[in-house]
Amino acid sequence: MDEASLMPLLTAMVAAVAIAAAVYAIMYPYISADRVKDKRVAGVSETRTRKIATQSAAELAAQRKKQVVDSLKDMEARKKAREKITLRLRLERAGLDIEPRTFWIASACSSVLMALIARMSLPVSAAALSPMILMAALLVGGLGLPRLVLAKLAARRQKKFQAELANAIDVVVRGIKSGLPLNECLTVIAKESPQPLAAEFQDVVDQQRVGVPLGEALERVTRRMPLPEMKFFSIVIAIQQQSGGNLAEALSNLSGVLRDRFKMAMKVKALSAEAKASALILGCLPPGVMLMVHMSSPEYLAPLLNTRTGNIFILAGLLWMTIGILVMRKMINFKF
Template identity: 75%
Template sequence: MGDVGMMPLLTALVAAVAIAATVYAFMYPYISADRLKDKRVANVSESRAKTLSVRSAAELAANRKKQVAESLKDIESRQKAKEKLTLSIRLERAGLDIQPRTYWIASAVSAVLCAVLAKSMLPSSASSLAPMLMIAALLVGGFGLPRFVLAKITARRQNKFLVELANSIDVIVRGIKSGLPLNECLAVIAKESPEPVAGEFREVIEQQRVGVSLPEALHRLTQRMPLAEVKFLAIVVAIQQQSGGNLAEALSNLSSVLRDRFKMAMKVKALSAEAKASAMILGCLPPGVMLMVHTSSPEYIAPLFETRTGNLFILAGLFWMSMGILVMRKMINFKF
């Protein structure tokens, strides 16, 4: 009888244990620390996956930019190798409206004047150096001096163009935002901007009137004005013409970049001014001292001009002075 009375109790106990075990089996993943661990591991894995994806996307973008830059550099080097820089192009870049024949006539006149000046300044005691000095004066006056003057005129013109280019781009940006087409904005620049910006953009407008497309006209502008900033402008306009986009915003960003580059150039020029002045003084000091010694006591310095050993010393001094000037020039000219 006692065993029979215990049966319902045992059955209820077994049922309770079974129900508890079932509930525990279902609830174990939610109440155990393993689920929290798995959750943390999943969160960490997900964040790592996101970080890796972001990093891989950034690396892909950087590699793409690097490839594009290398491609542009390769294209530019090929174009430089293909194009031949003729005298007509150099005269056009300098803004000189003359023919190459006029340039060569002026070079010949310059050579004769330099030879006559060198002959008149040569002392009578140094007659043995006269032929060599005349040949050097003819070469310097006929080839060196005209090319130097042409390069200086070109550099001055390009600097003037570069100073006004950012303002001209701002005119384009404001015109586009007000509803004017790009050609009208270029016409405004051609009329109201100072030279040489007005003349170069006037040439672009005239080329468009005879049927040349705007990207091609700007490409010809880069040939007449081979500056990196002008190439930026031509690339931005060419991309907008092909694929569309907000030209005003792109040109506004380009204007900011050009102003920052100009500020950096002025900062570099200011920081290197002292070094350039020191280099000029060091370069002018030896010939200045020689001239003063020759003026005060010509008999003291006469062996340099009258003897072969002295002539060799003069040639060696000129060679080492040239090397020193080139080294100083390399040290004080910065590329940025």
């Protein structure tokens, strides 16, 4: 082949090599190991930065959670240390401003009065049961009846407090949103709320004026009003003071929860009203029938009162009646 015929072939080869070199130069950053390495390094760096940021947020959340748990544990420990319920505390829960000595004197008078009523009500034919009935009357009049009245007064007072607590929390929420300090909101509650809410929050305000911390003052109210709603309120205030946060939002959520609980309680009461009425009728029917038979025909029940076998039957009947009443009470009392 001569030189003239080789020139086009050489020109084409040089052009192909030049084009291949240009393409390789352009594609080199995308196909080289350095490019892959740079991508891996950037991915690892970005992942590490994101992980550090996530760890920082997680650490902050864990630290805040730890503060909340420590606060709850501290409050629970103080509650267990003061768990003993004394007679003075029972009187405070019932709203009675009397000394325990006065209560014991009233209990003794009630015991003697019940024994006299039982002795005067006993027929002559029931002389064999007289000592047991008198002893039972003394115990019921001295220990049972006064404590039952005290428990009823405390339950009625707590029910009134519970019905108004959600409104009091709403007052605090609106006051905080409008710029009032928490102490001023509590003062408004103490002045404007009905009893017994006003008396309890007035006690909180008075204790703050003499230097008692707000958390401790609310804890004392919780001891006098051992309600879940008041415990929630006390815990929210204590946690907000120790770890900070939006108090208005927390109390607003708490108010909604309390209103929902109150609605649920009213619904449960309405649904269980029929069962409670049936239990009351079944519990009162046997002694009522026995009383009417005794009034109409005393000789008919004489063997039950005068013989040992009859006395055993009376005790067995009272035992079964007690078991039945307790079972019905368990069936109609709902936890919510």
